[in-house]
Amino acid sequence: MSGDDRVxxxxxxxxxxxxxxxxxLDGVEFGVDDGEFVCVVGPSGCxxxxxxxxxxxxxxxxxxxxxxxxxxxxxxxxxxxxxFQEYHLFPWRRVRENVAFGLExxxxxxxxxxxxxxxxxxxxxxxxAADSYPTALSGGMKQRVGIxxxxxxxxxxxxxxxxxxxxxxxxxxxxHEELLSIWRExxxxxxxxxxxxxxxxxxxxxxxxMGADPGHVREIVDVGLDRPRDRxxxxxxxxxxxxxxxxxx
Ligand code: ADP
Ligand code: MG
Numbered sequence: 001m002s003g004d005d006r007v008x009x010x011x012x013x014x015x016x017x018x019x020x021x022x023x024x025l026d027g028v029e030f031g032v033d034d035g036e037f038v039c040v041v042g043p044s045g046c047x048x049x050x051x052x053x054x055x056x057x058x059x060x061x062x063x064x065x066x067x068x069x070x071x072x073x074x075x076x077x078x079x080x081x082x083x084f085q086e087y088h089l090f091p092w093r094r095v096r097e098n099v100a101f102g103l104e105x106x107x108x109x110x111x112x113x114x115x116x117x118x119x120x121x122x123x124x125x126x127x128x129a130a131d132s133y134p135t136a137l138s139g140g141m142k143q144r145v146g147i148x149x150x151x152x153x154x155x156x157x158x159x160x161x162x163x164x165x166x167x168x169x170x171x172x173x174x175x176h177e178e179l180l181s182i183w184r185e186x187x188x189x190x191x192x193x194x195x196x197x198x199x200x201x202x203x204x205x206x207x208x209x210m211g212a213d214p215g216h217v218r219e220i221v222d223v224g225l226d227r228p229r230d231r232x233x234x235x236x237x238x239x240x241x242x243x244x245x246x247x248x249x
Pocket of ligand 1: 022023024042046048050
């Protein structure tokens, strides 16, 4: 791992205690460079969400640690914007107030806040929905709000856990393109968790392939395909087949 790694996952293990104790992760290790787009893939139950929660400072590791720009994670960090699969929007707040949430927490003044919220809503193409409530939005729109909210505080890293798992295939590929263009425009480091190999090969510079029982890193795959990527390309299909093969080994 090089010195300019933005995110370092250093030998992370996690055991959930209690009656049905589970070893969820065992010695997970990888680094993410500044500005890199890394996907973590693996079958259901291999510990992806557990790893995501540990990186996000929402859960502690049993052994090992995660460092963001060299600093160990002990609690949720403002360097990190989190996007969940289940949106986690506030239903009683309008779209613009949802996006403003992190800025309010940071005591950003009203004027600067409004400006930033407008810019973020433009970025995700939701300017027209600013005054709607979440219940009025489709899944794809809700997830755009989630992304705008995460980006509003200008975190160094965007951390996403199966963010497009609840939207239809067509919306998902639109969101892929939007996310990639946001990534290009902002230069953020993105760490994206998914069980969908196709999605990972569409998005990632590198793919951390995990196996289960307990969760561990199988292999780290350099995707090495030009962007924009063509899913009908033979090289694309080969990468997908290769990663699928690793998972089902
Ligand atoms: P994934 O996101 O890859 O599907 P998870 O991280 O959700 O995997 O789960 C990994 C393992 O840890 C599973 O066996 C799951 O049942 C267990 N697990 C996850 N969260 C908890 C928890 N809060 N308490 C106990 N076991 C858990
Ligand atoms: Mg999960």
